[in-house]
Amino acid sequence: MHALKEDIVFRCMYVTDGSAAGEDVELESIDVGDGPGVRQGVQRFRFESGPPTQSAIEASGGPLEVAGLYLSALYRGKEFCRVGYYVRHDYDDPTLQEDPPATVDWTRLRRVLSEPCVTKFQIPWDTTEEAGRKRLREEEAGFEGATLVG
Template identity: 45%
Template sequence: MTAVNITNVTVLDNPAAFLNPFQFEISYECLVPLKDDLEWKLIYVGSAEDESYDQMLESVLVGPVNVGNYRFVFQADPPDPSKIRDEDIIGVTVLLLTCSYMGQEFIRVGYYVNNDYDDEQLREEPPPRVLIDRVQRNILADKPRVTKFPINFHPATIGPPENPAPPPDPMV
């Protein structure tokens, strides 16, 4: 049984300049009280061929979480373009929004992101070096890919053994 359901994710400020912060309004419901925080992360995939170019843009802890409906705006800095190969800046990539509980990821929302120049002439005749301040990103917000993972929201706590040893005899 899941304890948390994401009910809506709205991508704010989209399309936007590549160097603008990412903003998501996240709505979710909690069905059972959770004693620990939820960890939300935003990851930018810098290269389809090499995950060493991936950048975790932000990680935030929310909680503890009681039963109810919640909504917050998750903001993250843009990726550092110096950590992305020039040939991977323009084109399509992926942005991953994940949520974990006690180190266990239970949902991942993936978005395709199209990065291209904001000017028709630059699109038709790209300069030899990427002009990052002229790159615009467009998150394909209406087609997220949602993957859910079963996790244990209430790991067993260590309790007394099933056959405890008898107490020692009292001293007389």
């Protein structure tokens, strides 16, 4: 809706332990903007990340446990949007899925993501704190019913 003075940072995070703060593993991050700043209007970019390492998956309880993955959007170090997914690994063979081998066969696993869960946070943008809150209320009114496509 408005040009921003600084870039937006997007981070792809893997949750290794949902009960421990700060234990998330950053898989990738990018700055989006005109360096510095983001112009007004629709912005398109491609954000790709590699998968978590086997050790990160094992730290989250192993490949057959449910873990988490989220994309986080930050402006001036403040998170304003998070798109989260539950992640599980299934065997590509129903027989293996029902009766998993004692030793994990990583070559037969596939990653399955849940439907996205979008959370928005209020932050001060480029205005004073009070004016920023008013602008956020106006923006949220405009975002009701919007759909995030991933």
